Amino acid sequence: MDPANLHLLSLGANNLPYRLPIHPNLVHLSIGLFVIAIAFDIAGAVFPLEKRLFRFLALPVTRAGFHDVGWYNLLACCLISFFTVAAGFVEMQLAVPLPGVVSSFGMGSTATMLWHGAGGVALLFAIVAMTLWRGFQRFDWRSEMGRQVQWSYLLTGVLLLGAMAWHGTLGAQLAVEFGVHVTANQLLAAGADLNEALP
Amino acid sequence: MFELLPQLNDRNLPWMDTIHPIVVHFVIAMALIAFVFDLIGVWAKRPALFEVSFWNLLFATAAIFIAIIFGQVEAGLANPYGASRDILNLHSTLGWVLAGVLSVLTGWRYVIRSRDPLKLPLAFLGAGALLSALVVVQVILGNQLIWVYGLHTVRVVEAMRAGQV
Numbered sequence: 001m002d003p004a005n006l007h008l009l010s011l012g013a014n015n016l017p018y019r020l021p022i023h024p025n026l027v028h029l030s031i032g033l034f035v036i037a038i039a040f041d042i043a044g045a046v047f048p049l050e051k052r053l054f055r056f057l058a059l060p061v062t063r064a065g066f067h068d069v070g071w072y073n074l075l076a077c078c079l080i081s082f083f084t085v086a087a088g089f090v091e092m093q094l095a096v097p098l099p100g101v102v103s104s105f106g107m108g109s110t111a112t113m114l115w116h117g118a119g120g121v122a123l124l125f126a127i128v129a130m131t132l133w134r135g136f137q138r139f140d141w142r143s144e145m146g147r148q149v150q151w152s153y154l155l156t157g158v159l160l161l162g163a164m165a166w167h168g169t170l171g172a173q174l175a176v177e178f179g180v181h182v183t184a185n186q187l188l189a190a191g192a193d194l195n196e197a198l199p
Numbered sequence: 200m201f202e203l204l205p206q207l208n209d210r211n212l213p214w215m216d217t218i219h220p221i222v223v224h225f226v227i228a229m230a231l232i233a234f235v236f237d238l239i240g241v242w243a244k245r246p247a248l249f250e251v252s253f254w255n256l257l258f259a260t261a262a263i264f265i266a267i268i269f270g271q272v273e274a275g276l277a278n279p280y281g282a283s284r285d286i287l288n289l290h291s292t293l294g295w296v297l298a299g300v301l302s303v304l305t306g307w308r309y310v311i312r313s314r315d316p317l318k319l320p321l322a323f324l325g326a327g328a329l330l331s332a333l334v335v336v337q338v339i340l341g342n343q344l345i346w347v348y349g350l351h352t353v354r355v356v357e358a359m360r361a362g363q364v
Contacts, residue, residue: 020342028338032228036258060313065250072251076232098354104215172216175345176352184349194355194364198348199281 013190013197014183015096021181023091026084027171031164033077034127038157041070041134041149067148071138078131085124092117097178098189105170109178116170123167126160211276211356219269220345225262229255230301230334234327237319246317253312260301267294273351280364283348290340297333304330 011017043050044066054061097109107115133153142148179185187197205213233252240248270291279287304326311323349355358364 014346020339020346024346025338025342028224028227029231032224033232036225036229036255040254062250065247065254068247069251069254072236072248073232073255076235101353168221169216172220176210176216179349179352179354181346182349182352182354183347185352185354188354188358188363194280194358198283 011094012183013186014181015094015186016091016181019183021087021091023084023087024171024175026080026087027168030077030081030084030127031168033073033080034164035161037070037073037077038154038161040066040073041157042154044070045147045149045151045154047146063146064148067138070149071134074127074131074134078127081124081127085120088120089117091181095174095180096186097174097180098185101178103173103177105173109174109180112170112173112178116167116174119163119167119170123160123164126163130157130160207276209353209356210351211278211359212273212351213276217269217273217351219266219273220341222262222266222269223341226259226266226297226301227334227338229259229262231331233259234324234331237324237327241319241321241324246319249312249319250316253308256301256305256308260298260305263294263298263301267298270294277344277350278356278359278364279344279348279350280359281348283344283350286340286343286348287350290337290344293333293337293340297330297337300330300333 012019014021044063047063047066092113095113097113102108103112105112130153134149137149137153142150174180175182179189184194184198187194207213208215210216233255236248236252236255240246240252274287274291277287304323307326308323311319344350345352355364
């Protein structure tokens with residue numbers, strides 16, 4: 001964005017036109033839904049092993065029910081994650097990281113934001129691909145089978161959980177270490193006294 | 200005795216990063232999506248979604264107690280200042296309230312599911328709406344603590360240790 005036009009947004013001390021950033025809140029939904037989707041598909045896949053446990057607990061469960069959680073949560077994750085990434089890009093353009101900081105991963109702010117931006121797009125593609133893969137398994141390839149997912153799908157899902165954890169840590173560093181969109185951090189960097197600026 | 204406790208890092212934490220905001224992914228996402236799936240399930244007559252909602256609700260309930268445990272420890276190390284003291288108190292209180300509300304709703308939901316898993320009384324939709332509203336308020340309070348007051352961020356902890364806050 002042309003810096004000359006930034007005043008049109010009337011940015012606050014956090015460099016956003018609003019008080020609380022949107023991207024980190026949508027992230028709750030993307031991560032939560034993806035993790036639980038994979039977890040329940042794993043539970044559905046190893047269902048014969050845990051069946052006795054549920055009988056012992058007198059908790060009526062069905063394998064199809066577990067796979068329903070795996071499918072619908074992933075579908076919801078896929079739809080929401082487009083907004084998560086979109087909000088992330090808007091807020092990244094307005095990011096003003098604290099100068100001179102090196103993260104606990106040994107990276108500067110530009111490298112961290114580039115990785116987090118590129119990683120976010122890659123993860124969105126991965127989520128969309130997983131949703132398509134999951135859909136084909138559910139409605140076509142394995143629609144007649146008790147175990148609705150392939151082992152390769154679950155393995156890919158678990159690997160993606162690891163990628164997501166790394167990616168989320170980068171995002172957390174942008175706030176906690178680089179102070180991006182954190183009002184108190186930006187005020188301190190501007191030399192303000194928090195006792196007066198944030199009473 | 201204090202030397203037995205782990206050292207606090209540049210975030211004023213005994214561990215790498217705040218854990219509470221990670222655990223709350225599962226409370227926020229699962230509680231809100233349970234309500235959304237219930238709405239779609241009723242309107243589009245897809246009872247399979249009620250089962251999905253039930254499990255999401257159960258997970259939200261399990262997760263909120265873990266969120267509270269880490270939340271209490273991290274709140275104790277947060278050194279809130281100014282108005283964030285009141286916000287943190289409210290956030291803590293509402294967190295415990297939400298644990299109660301989620302537990303009761305999950306129990307109620309279990310009974311509903313045991314009787315007829317294909318039907319959902321409208322009253323539960325009302326309860327789900329109330330739960331969602333409480334979750335949104337709780338999220339906004341938590342957001343203030345990190346995004347406005349920067350609790351547990353490196354720069355604010357630095358300022359605190361320098362006696363500037």
